[in-house]
Structures are given as C-alpha cells and as structure tokens.
Amino acid sequence: MKLKGxxxxxxxxxxxxxxxxxxxxxxxxLLVGDSASNVMAGHETxxxxxxxxxxxxxASVVRAIKRALVVVDLPFGSYQGNSSEALRSAIRxxxxxxxxxxKMEGGAEIKDSVIRILSAGVPVMGxxxxxxxxxxxxxxxxxxxxxxxxxQKLIEDALILEQCGCFAIxxxxxxxxxxxxxxxxxxIPVIGIGAGPFVDGQVLVTHDLLGIxxxxxxxxxxxxADLYGIITEAVSHYVEDVKxxxxxxxxxxx
Numbered sequence: 001m002k003l004k005g006x007x008x009x010x011x012x013x014x015x016x017x018x019x020x021x022x023x024x025x026x027x028x029x030l031l032v033g034d035s036a037s038n039v040m041a042g043h044e045t046x047x048x049x050x051x052x053x054x055x056x057x058x059a060s061v062v063r064a065i066k067r068a069l070v071v072v073d074l075p076f077g078s079y080q081g082n083s084s085e086a087l088r089s090a091i092r093x094x095x096x097x098x099x100x101x102x103k104m105e106g107g108a109e110i111k112d113s114v115i116r117i118l119s120a121g122v123p124v125m126g127x128x129x130x131x132x133x134x135x136x137x138x139x140x141x142x143x144x145x146x147x148x149x150x151x152q153k154l155i156e157d158a159l160i161l162e163q164c165g166c167f168a169i170x171x172x173x174x175x176x177x178x179x180x181x182x183x184x185x186x187x188i189p190v191i192g193i194g195a196g197p198f199v200d201g202q203v204l205v206t207h208d209l210l211g212i213x214x215x216x217x218x219x220x221x222x223x224x225a226d227l228y229g230i231i232t233e234a235v236s237h238y239v240e241d242v243k244x245x246x247x248x249x250x251x252x253x254x
Contacts, residue, residue, distance in 0.1 A: 019060070
C-alpha cells in the first residue's frame, strides 16, 4: 500500500461487536491497543493493563474479523525486562489470540527484544514519539521530539526498528515535518496519530472518533459522530418508557 501511495486506515478495537463493525466498514488494520486500560477499564494510564487482559481483548477481536490485519499491543512490563520475557509474551499473544502481529513501544532500548521476537516468526510493529507506557518518564502528554536532539534520536530509532525487521511503525504526537522525514526515509509504512498528513496511514482510538469519550478533545482528533449524545438520549427514552409503563407494549409481550 505504501508503494502504491494508498493510505492505510487503522483503528482500535477491544471487543467482538465493535471489531465486526470496523472490519465490515473496511478498516485496514485493527489495533488491540493497551488504550483499553483507559477507555474500557477507566484507568488514568495504560500501565495497569496486564498481558492476560490484552489476550482477552485480542481474542475477542480476532473472532469477529474476516479481512483486517489485527495487531495486539504488548503491555507495559511484558517485554521491557529482557528479550526472553518479551518472546514469551509475544508467543502467548499469538497463540492465545490468533492475532497477526504485536506492537511495542521504544527504539534502540528494545532492539534485542524486537530481534528475539522476530526470530520466532512474530511480526512486530514499532511505536515512537509519545509512548504512553513511558508517561511517568515524560510527565506529560504534550508533543514529543520538538527539540533537535530528541528528533534526531527518533529518526535513528525508526531506522533501527526498520533494520531489525519491523513491518511498520506508529508515530504518536510529533511535529508533522519530522513525521514526513521519517516516512520518506523508511521503506516500511509509517502510521501516524497526531503526526500530520505526510505519513502512510492514520490511527485513532475508535471511542474518540465516535464521540463516546466526549471529554477527550486533543487537536489531532476529528470526531465523526456523537455517540455519547445518541446513546444517552436512547437510554433516557428507554428509562422513561419503563417508568410510564409504556414498555413493553402488548405487542412486545408473549
């Protein structure tokens, strides 16, 4: 798709029902993101979600898809320790979910783990820029790599990940000019979130795109629906019908 100049669409999915809808709507890649920690479990960060929980979400998504590529995040603590642990985690995800690839945050510091996982035949997608698993290191969710030193390291890390054998890389919340440089330097696809229009594809959190998480309003997010309002109205109507004994009607009873 990169060679043909065809942009890649990617969205998050955490459950069977939503994954089926996204797959049938034509999304190219479904990411079972550790953002499930935020949008599904209500945690402040992505750090608390476990490998077992990621496997549960991954398996639920895979059972729904017929055509999309499914990538599952390796959660915090499942690969940073050593390459052997990283390989065990990746193998568990592949065996127990049926997914097609894993995603990992970081560059040179996780090189050994990436190589070890790839050597076992597991495809790896990289993730650079704002890496949410390192939020306590950054201290903020602001744009990364605005300074020359950090930008240069990001480019070097991207090249390292490509050389290791990653099939694609996500760039999160970095200047669009830097994302353009990385996308042009790499032969593998670069997927952006808050990284501007000059990359090979885009990814968003589905709950944000659909307006379910109505309080989250970053600059890079375009909301395509207001499901928070639609669902609230529908449920309120249901409650009203129950209270006034309008539901169920005689027709809706057996």
